[in-house]
Amino acid sequence: MGNSDRYYHLFEEQQEDRGINLDEVKTKLRKLNIETPSWGYGDSGTRFKVFQQEGIPRDPFEKIEDAAQVHKLTGNCPGVAIHIPWDKVDDYKKLKQYAIDHNVHLGAVNPNLFQDDDYKFGSVTNSDASIRRKATDHLLECVEIARTIGSKDVSLWFADGTNYPGQADFRKRKHWMQECLSEMYESMDDDMRMLIEYKFFEPAFYHTDLADWGMAYNMAQKLGPQAEVLVDTGHHPQGTNIEHIVAYLLDEQRLGGFHFNSRKYADDDLIAAAHNPYELFLIFSQIVLAQKDNDPSVRKNADNIAYMLDQCHNLEPKIPAMIRSITNIQTLYAKALLINLADVKEAQERNDVLGAEHAVRQAFEFDVAPLLKAMREESGLPIDPMKAYQESGYGEKILSRGKGGASW
Ligand code: PSV
Ligand code: MN
Numbered sequence: 001m002g003n004s005d006r007y008y009h010l011f012e013e014q015q016e017d018r019g020i021n022l023d024e025v026k027t028k029l030r031k032l033n034i035e036t037p038s039w040g041y042g043d044s045g046t047r048f049k050v051f052q053q054e055g056i057p058r059d060p061f062e063k064i065e066d067a068a069q070v071h072k073l074t075g076n077c078p079g080v081a082i083h084i085p086w087d088k089v090d091d092y093k094k095l096k097q098y099a100i101d102h103n104v105h106l107g108a109v110n111p112n113l114f115q116d117d118d119y120k121f122g123s124v125t126n127s128d129a130s131i132r133r134k135a136t137d138h139l140l141e142c143v144e145i146a147r148t149i150g151s152k153d154v155s156l157w158f159a160d161g162t163n164y165p166g167q168a169d170f171r172k173r174k175h176w177m178q179e180c181l182s183e184m185y186e187s188m189d190d191d192m193r194m195l196i197e198y199k200f201f202e203p204a205f206y207h208t209d210l211a212d213w214g215m216a217y218n219m220a221q222k223l224g225p226q227a228e229v230l231v232d233t234g235h236h237p238q239g240t241n242i243e244h245i246v247a248y249l250l251d252e253q254r255l256g257g258f259h260f261n262s263r264k265y266a267d268d269d270l271i272a273a274a275h276n277p278y279e280l281f282l283i284f285s286q287i288v289l290a291q292k293d294n295d296p297s298v299r300k301n302a303d304n305i306a307y308m309l310d311q312c313h314n315l316e317p318k319i320p321a322m323i324r325s326i327t328n329i330q331t332l333y334a335k336a337l338l339i340n341l342a343d344v345k346e347a348q349e350r351n352d353v354l355g356a357e358h359a360v361r362q363a364f365e366f367d368v369a370p371l372l373k374a375m376r377e378e379s380g381l382p383i384d385p386m387k388a389y390q391e392s393g394y395g396e397k398i399l400s401r402g403k404g405g406a407s408w
Pocket of ligand 1: 110157197199232259267269310
């Protein structure tokens with residue numbers, strides 16, 4: 001019996017005693033699909049400097065090749081989110097097929113409404129009707145691209161906002177945005193989703209048109225059931241209770257998806273759970289709870305969340321940074337799946353504050369390494385995805401691409 005087996009069996013016994021079925025946990029872990037962002041493989045930086053790396057993909061096809069490595073080694077990332085026009089190609093069917101040939105698929109389509117001179121004072125909130133038209137046409141183009149590549153999600157983030165009091169009319173902008181998004185909504189197929197992201201500041205510093213989850217939720221509600229809220233973990237003020245937002249949206253059946261990343265100060269876009277693993281664990285704890293809800297529509301929402309990374313690795317190499325993010329997420333989801341929900345519920349019913357807190361935290365404190373090893377072994381995946389990447393030679397092979405690849 002190998003070491004990993006010995007540790008796993010001890011772990012299994014321990015969890016069985018707690019009433020946790022590890023086969024169910026492993027099945028859920030295998031089912032976790034996290035899209036990686038095509039733009040996360042390109043060169044990125046801060047407003048001060050983009051340090052170019054060697055080996056960066058030169059086009060969307062090479063981005064897919066890199067994303068395919070992350071999936072091959074972790075088993076949880078079959079989807080690649082794309083950004084238009086960064087990933088604009090002449091033939092989207094060819095791009096779709098290229099992804100399939102690399103054992104992945106194209107995921108959410110992300111329009112870009114922030115890098116055109118016309119959008120300086122807003123895109124769908126611009127006071128100039130012809131600019132709003134242009135922005136809406138781009139949204140419609142992205143719905144069409146999603147249709148062509150067989151993607152069901154169009155994911156929206158707006159940089160729209162202002163820097164100074166009096167600069168623009170908040171309420172007019174709210175109506176303009178709703179008008180443009182309604183047109184996009186009407187153009188979607190019945191099985192498509194519009195995922196609406198919010199962010200409290202940056203690039204605008206005074207007001208942002210969709211500044212928080214409440215505004216995104218309200219917009220989604222006005223548009224219809226195919227519009228849902230996307231929670232980017234880096235888009236909240238310090239100290240925000242994100243898991244509460246998650247629970248609220250699940251209860252309303254409007255939690256569309258996540259952009260995972262880590263933040264210390266603002267929208268830092270760093271490796272998921274690098275700074276505050278407990279936060280991500282608590283987010284997953286709400287999802288795990290909703291997966292077992294009595295209400296089938298809450299369960300349906302919890303089982304249909306679009307998980308994505310939205311990260312930019314400015315200093316560290318891109319592919320290993322994605323792998324680290326995914327293994328961090330696997331670890332924290334695994335821990336959340338170890339929460340004994342019945343214990344939590346009982347403690348809550350007794351108003352046993354310490355007991356309830358203990359029941360949640362206890363799961364976080366388990367070492368899930370033996371569980372992840374067993375799950376990977378059983379799925380034919382490398383036990384240590386990072387080590388496997390480092391030994392694969394892929395990182396050296398792509399150096400022949402040279403410097404000066406794609407950037408956002
Ligand atoms: C900018 O803040 C951002 O990171 C948003 O989170 C979007 O999801 C992403 O860029 C891609 O447009
Ligand atoms: Mn995002």
